Amino acid sequence: MRRKLAAGNWKMHGLAADLDQVDALSVAHPAPECDILICPPATLIARMAERAAGSAIHVGGQDCHHADAGAHTGEISAPMLADAGATHVILGHSERRADHGESDALVRAKAEAAHRAGLTAIICVGETETERDDGRTLDVIGTQLSGSLPATARAQNTVIAYEPVWAIGTGRTPSAEQIAEVHAHLRARLVELIPGGDDVRLLYGGSVKPSNAAQIFAIPNVDGALVGGASLKAADFSAIITALENA
Numbered sequence: 001m002r003r004k005l006a007a008g009n010w011k012m013h014g015l016a017a018d019l020d021q022v023d024a025l026s027v028a029h030p031a032p033e034c035d036i037l038i039c040p041p042a043t044l045i046a047r048m049a050e051r052a053a054g055s056a057i058h059v060g061g062q063d064c065h066h067a068d069a070g071a072h073t074g075e076i077s078a079p080m081l082a083d084a085g086a087t088h089v090i091l092g093h094s095e096r097r098a099d100h101g102e103s104d105a106l107v108r109a110k111a112e113a114a115h116r117a118g119l120t121a122i123i124c125v126g127e128t129e130t131e132r133d134d135g136r137t138l139d140v141i142g143t144q145l146s147g148s149l150p151a152t153a154r155a156q157n158t159v160i161a162y163e164p165v166w167a168i169g170t171g172r173t174p175s176a177e178q179i180a181e182v183h184a185h186l187r188a189r190l191v192e193l194i195p196g197g198d199d200v201r202l203l204y205g206g207s208v209k210p211s212n213a214a215q216i217f218a219i220p221n222v223d224g225a226l227v228g229g230a231s232l233k234a235a236d237f238s239a240i241i242t243a244l245e246n247a
């Protein structure tokens with residue numbers, strides 16, 4: 001049985017005052033039926049981990065460097081995230097693939113670094129609108145998955161998030177059939193690629209909101225969500241968590 005996961009990606013949002021969201025969520029979900037994760041900007045990780053101590057809320061990073069330490073100004077390593085209290089790290093988000101030219105090989109090296117540090121890697125894949133229009137979605141996603149997944153990947157340390165680039169922050173979502181098709185493809189590839197691939201959790205991400213969460217969570221092979229905008233307000237994220245608990 002795969003335990004469900006509601007993950008919030010705050011992206012480049014959040015100041016100290018926003019840590020109150022953690023209190024609201026821990027009060028609303030003292031013993032949740034799913035895992036809850038928030039990935040705030042790096043500046044808030046340590047303080048959020050302190051605030052979340054004793055609650056069911058896990059804290060994660062949004063990226064890490066592939067080296068454990070070194071002369072890399074401005075970068076943050078996986079051991080640093082773990083040291084700050086993070087348990088997870090998002091890797092290969094399409095915003096990093098696009099804005100920082102991250103390749104599958106780099107994402108794989110980062111995932112290896114995350115695993116060395118004892119972190120769970122949430123590896124993101126997703127097609128652009130042009131790739132979908134060209135009928136290349138499954139090819140693109142299959143290539144990203146096999147290229148980004150390290151040999152160290154197991155169900156205990158790896159989560160895959162399917163985030164269609166065209167659905168991120170747009171209010172548009174794929175149809176249930178489209179999500180089901182991609183998640184079934186990811187599941188089949190994971191079973192081929194790693195031992196215990198059937199137990200790896202598959203998240204959907206892209207314009208998940210309280211109003212569409214229950215429909216999305218009813219789709220086969222959807223084990224949770226990676227939520228952007230709607231994770232910034234505790235009330236919205238809480239409604240999504242409740243939908244996941246009830247799925």
Ligand SMILES: O=C(CO)COP(=O)(O)O
Pocket residue numbers: 009093163167168169170171205206207208226227228229230
């Ligand atoms: O990119 C996302 C999460 O990583 C999705 O963002 P939105 O939920 O804002 O569309």
